[in-house]
Amino acid sequence: MLRNPTSRALAVAGAVLLSLGATPQDTIVRPPKFDYTMTTLPNGLQVVFLEDHSTPIIHLSLWYHVGSKDEKAGRTGFAHLFEHLMFKGSKNVRADQHPSWITSIGGQANASTDEDATIFWQTVPAQYLPLVLWLEADRLGSLEVSEDKFLSEREVVKEERRMRVDNVPYGGLSEVIFDKAFTTHPYKHQTIGSMKDLESATIADVRGFYETYYVPNNATLTLVGDFDSKQALTLVQQYFGRIPQGKPVPRDIPKEPKPTAERRFTVEQPWPLPAVVVGYPIINDGHPDAYPLHILAKVLSDGQSSRIYRSMVYEKQLALAAFGDAKLIEHPNLFYAVAVIPQGRSTETALKELTAQVDAMKTAPITAEELNRAKRQFARDYILGRETIQQKALHLAHAVVIHNDITTADGEFDLFQKVTVEDVQRVARTYFTPESRFLITINPGPARTPAQGGGGDR
Amino acid sequence: MSLRIVVALLVVGAGASGMAQVRQWPTETPPRPLQAPRVNFPDYKLKTLPNGLQVLAVSQNEQPAVSFRLLIRAGAAQDTSAKPGVASFVAALLDQGTATRSAEVIANTIESAGGILAVGAANEVTFINGAIVKDQVALALDVASEVARRPAFAAAEIRRQMDQAIQGLQVSAEDPEYIANALIDRLVFGFHPYGRPGPNSVDAIQRITRDDLVAFHRNWFVPNNALLAIVGDLTHEEAFAAAEKAFGSWAKADVPVMTFDEPPPPTRRLVVVDRPGAVQTEVRVGQIAVSRTHKEYVPIDMALRILGGEGANRLFGVLRSDRGLTYGASANFRAYKFGGSFIAETDTRSETTGEVLRLTVDEFFRIQKEPVDSRELRGAQDYMSGNFPLAIETPSAIAMQVLNQLFFGLSLDELETYREEVTTVSVADIQRVARQFLFPDRLSIVLVGDASTFVGQLKAMGFDQFERIPIAQLDLSAPNLRKAGGDRRD
Numbered sequence: 001m002l003r004n005p006t007s008r009a010l011a012v013a014g015a016v017l018l019s020l021g022a023t024p025q026d027t028i029v030r031p032p033k034f035d036y037t038m039t040t041l042p043n044g045l046q047v048v049f050l051e052d053h054s055t056p057i058i059h060l061s062l063w064y065h066v067g068s069k070d071e072k073a074g075r076t077g078f079a080h081l082f083e084h085l086m087f088k089g090s091k092n093v094r095a096d097q098h099p100s101w102i103t104s105i106g107g108q109a110n111a112s113t114d115e116d117a118t119i120f121w122q123t124v125p126a127q128y129l130p131l132v133l134w135l136e137a138d139r140l141g142s143l144e145v146s147e148d149k150f151l152s153e154r155e156v157v158k159e160e161r162r163m164r165v166d167n168v169p170y171g172g173l174s175e176v177i178f179d180k181a182f183t184t185h186p187y188k189h190q191t192i193g194s195m196k197d198l199e200s201a202t203i204a205d206v207r208g209f210y211e212t213y214y215v216p217n218n219a220t221l222t223l224v225g226d227f228d229s230k231q232a233l234t235l236v237q238q239y240f241g242r243i244p245q246g247k248p249v250p251r252d253i254p255k256e257p258k259p260t261a262e263r264r265f266t267v268e269q270p271w272p273l274p275a276v277v278v279g280y281p282i283i284n285d286g287h288p289d290a291y292p293l294h295i296l297a298k299v300l301s302d303g304q305s306s307r308i309y310r311s312m313v314y315e316k317q318l319a320l321a322a323f324g325d326a327k328l329i330e331h332p333n334l335f336y337a338v339a340v341i342p343q344g345r346s347t348e349t350a351l352k353e354l355t356a357q358v359d360a361m362k363t364a365p366i367t368a369e370e371l372n373r374a375k376r377q378f379a380r381d382y383i384l385g386r387e388t389i390q391q392k393a394l395h396l397a398h399a400v401v402i403h404n405d406i407t408t409a410d411g412e413f414d415l416f417q418k419v420t421v422e423d424v425q426r427v428a429r430t431y432f433t434p435e436s437r438f439l440i441t442i443n444p445g446p447a448r449t450p451a452q453g454g455g456g457d458r
Numbered sequence: 459m460s461l462r463i464v465v466a467l468l469v470v471g472a473g474a475s476g477m478a479q480v481r482q483w484p485t486e487t488p489p490r491p492l493q494a495p496r497v498n499f500p501d502y503k504l505k506t507l508p509n510g511l512q513v514l515a516v517s518q519n520e521q522p523a524v525s526f527r528l529l530i531r532a533g534a535a536q537d538t539s540a541k542p543g544v545a546s547f548v549a550a551l552l553d554q555g556t557a558t559r560s561a562e563v564i565a566n567t568i569e570s571a572g573g574i575l576a577v578g579a580a581n582e583v584t585f586i587n588g589a590i591v592k593d594q595v596a597l598a599l600d601v602a603s604e605v606a607r608r609p610a611f612a613a614a615e616i617r618r619q620m621d622q623a624i625q626g627l628q629v630s631a632e633d634p635e636y637i638a639n640a641l642i643d644r645l646v647f648g649f650h651p652y653g654r655p656g657p658n659s660v661d662a663i664q665r666i667t668r669d670d671l672v673a674f675h676r677n678w679f680v681p682n683n684a685l686l687a688i689v690g691d692l693t694h695e696e697a698f699a700a701a702e703k704a705f706g707s708w709a710k711a712d713v714p715v716m717t718f719d720e721p722p723p724p725t726r727r728l729v730v731v732d733r734p735g736a737v738q739t740e741v742r743v744g745q746i747a748v749s750r751t752h753k754e755y756v757p758i759d760m761a762l763r764i765l766g767g768e769g770a771n772r773l774f775g776v777l778r779s780d781r782g783l784t785y786g787a788s789a790n791f792r793a794y795k796f797g798g799s800f801i802a803e804t805d806t807r808s809e810t811t812g813e814v815l816r817l818t819v820d821e822f823f824r825i826q827k828e829p830v831d832s833r834e835l836r837g838a839q840d841y842m843s844g845n846f847p848l849a850i851e852t853p854s855a856i857a858m859q860v861l862n863q864l865f866f867g868l869s870l871d872e873l874e875t876y877r878e879e880v881t882t883v884s885v886a887d888i889q890r891v892a893r894q895f896l897f898p899d900r901l902s903i904v905l906v907g908d909a910s911t912f913v914g915q916l917k918a919m920g921f922d923q924f925e926r927i928p929i930a931q932l933d934l935s936a937p938n939l940r941k942a943g944g945d946r947r948d
Contacts, residue, residue, distance in 0.1 A: 167805070
């Protein structure tokens with residue numbers, strides 16, 4: 001806050017000078033900080049509140065720190081199947097009644113599962129705060145799934161797999177990439193799991209999973225919107241406080257060994273056009289190197305001015321579509337870039353060019369203009385990604401569950417703005433080494449038989 | 459990957475065996491709601507510039523960003539029947555170079571400023587949408603204005619877009635969801651512009667010339683044929699001033715008048731697109747419907763919601779909750795300016811295709827034959843009225859609702875009165891509109907899947923007549939839906 005006109009003028013002049021320099025980061029508009037509170041109940045449930053009275057609605061999310069990386073061999077897809085079962089009834093709520101209650105009050109409810117966490121959420125008019133807390137507590141406290149509901153829901157999940165993966169061109173792209181890139185860590189398999197493992201899942205597995213992972217000490221409740229924190233805390237204590245703490249949650253997840261030599265794969269998939277992939281193992285989300293890696297990925301592949309789009313799609317037209325991603329999640333994952341190759345173009349040439357674009361990050365620093373653009377893109381995503389109460393809850397819960405540090409929900413903005421061109425080159429040199437590289441060429445082939453559907457086997 | 463559960467609606471009692479309760483838990487009933495606040499539609503302001511451009515401003519300063527949306531009242535429906543695809547190429551080329559900025563400069567300018575710009579064409583509109591951090595609004599609107607008014611349509615960029623579209627045909631021709639959607643529209647609307655397939659062959663794409671693009675742009679891209687919304691962290695006055703600065707000099711011009719042929723009468727037709735090896739069948743069941751401005755829109759919309767929309771969804775209950783036959787099922791009322799469609803959509807494993815089709819069609823009959831349960835109706839009504847505060851959370855969501863009313867020429871009062879109007883619909887109204895506007899015996903049906911696994915079931919399920927077309931032979935622009943001259947592939 002500047003009250004003195006002279007110092008204001010100096011600040012403006014300073015900003016102008018900076019904007020002529022290499023990195024005019026001071027001109028970047030800042031989003032407001034989150035004014036949250038955080039509590040932990042005696043049973044271990046972490047509770048985050050953020051009051052936002054702009055619209056009379058509330059968003060409640062419950063994150064369970066369990067995802068597909070916690071799945072054991074032979075049970076891939078189980079974390080996600082279990083997410084479905086959480087809608088199949090508890091002591092005071094019949095099967096499918098939870099979502100039907102939410103819609104009848106004009107609300108929205110859904111759930112999702114990824115490698116690291118399972119998220120249940122609802123957005124409802126503000127007066128229904130007691131109902132949503134009660135519903136979430138009822139299924140955490142007293143899930144009861146009948147055998148016929150279990151079997152029927154398993155079929156639904158198998159349909160989901162067919163719909164997302166097996167029956168769509170390129171639906172199995174991630175499955176191919178991660179299966180080849182990983183040897184040991186469960187990131188090798190996709191969250192949806194294999195058909196074979198889904199078939200093998202039993203009602204007995206449900207109970208074990210529930211007792212191990214669906215305990216208050218493995219859950220984070222985030223409430224954002226138009227509510228009174230004191231009243232909400234009383235309700236949370238009333239409904240969730242009575243659920244006993246569970247045993248410590250096992251975290252015995254095998255580590256991925258460091259690759260020792262470049263790996264090349266050629267596979268066939270029943271897709272219309274070939275695709276090529278180049279990738280490297282990287283570090284986890286929250287690690288200091290994650291921020292320059294994120295910037296690096298933006299320079300390579302965010303938007304029409306990114307290097308991969310300009311080179312592969314626009315200028316050389318070696319690819320119909322091309323993109324890259326630094327998958328920064330809880331455990332070390334991958335940076336990878338993909339190109340879909342039009343007819344008449346060589347996959348070999350495209351793979352060479354794609355690799356050259358990625359590896360160029362090592363040989364020369366990115367330009368100041370590229371860095372500035374990436375930071376501005378980041379600021380844009382950061383600001384536009386905090387518009388709704390659902391988005392706000394997502395950032396808060398992510399900071400608590402994945403970073404184990406709620407301050408990162410705000411603090412990351414500065415970490416990103418501090419990244420330098422040297423940082424970006426350094427992380428490229430650290431992670432994009434010849435011995436850790438993997439290259440995949442996917443050629444069009446005949447349709448798989450349903451029995452082969454999968455590839456997530458471990 | 460994020461895997462989602464769709465909301466389930468019908469309730470079925472739990473079976474006897476299963477997972478026993480493992481924790482002590484009391485028996486209780488759900489708590490009562492707190493005091494409900496009164497909610498009004500948020501403030502917005504409208505202004506028409508001297509050149510006829512209608513501008514909407516919504517001010518909300520929660521995040522330091524501004525979004526904008528320019529809608530041109532012309533899309534695929536304004537294509538001529540000889541040259542489908544002109545509207546989509548015009549849209550795709552808007553940001554690929556203007557009189558003063560190359561494609562590269564446009565992308566770099568917007569992205570370096572912390573913005574995002576998207577262009578596209580739908581049935582009756584072309585849009586230029588954007589969002590930007592608040593200190594760069596003037597720059598972003600300047601780019602948007604130039605993109606809307608002075609696209610270069612450079613030969614090299616046209617070539618590049620066409621090459622990409624031609625390559626893309628190969629992917630979409632094998633995408634069962636794309637095929638099912640395009641084919642059901644084609645069956646329901648015939649060759650009416652709403653059902654006309656886009657440029658779906660190399661020939662059709664290559665027939666389009668630069669002159670076609672320039673003419674389409676000249677005819678329709680005028681300020682008196684456009685709507686602009688500027689929303690977010692700026693005042694109404696700032697929004698209008700920014701609109702005036704960027705678009706005020708855009709010259710007004712006459713807009714052509716177009717008349718459309720009537721869509722064909724509803725006709726029973728079942729088309730099986732054979733995709734050998736498919737593990738799942740895409741199912742679409744549809745028919746022609748009324749326009750958005752029809753006076754019975756509200757009860758018709760409610761009937762479709764009970765059949766397959768949020769707040770009720772019989773199809774979801776029957777196909778997913780009761781039988782585990784699918785992941786998702788819905789019925790949608792797509793209402794345009796001059797007509798609309800009712801389309802039910804789902805997918806299922808190959809071996810249950812016949813069963814799913816029968817169950818889906820039966821629901822079209824049932825909503826006509828039997829009065830809906832008053833609880834089902836109330837569920838749909840409660841959803842529609844209760845959802846109101848959720849639908850006004852962001853300035854963009856508020857703007858979309860206002861733009862919709864303006865686009866269709868509907869009263870802005872409805873933004874406030876809609877909630878009450880919904881609650882006046884009765885069980886008898888639902889049955890009356892279902893009988894008047896649904897034609898369960900004359901539905902268009904599309905099945906895209908491995909025909910060998912399910913055509914044998916169709917007769918027993920009451921579908922004895924169908925056309926079977928190998929996927930490689932499908933031609934949406936041919937009356938018989940087949941490519942001329944055998945097994946040629948584009």
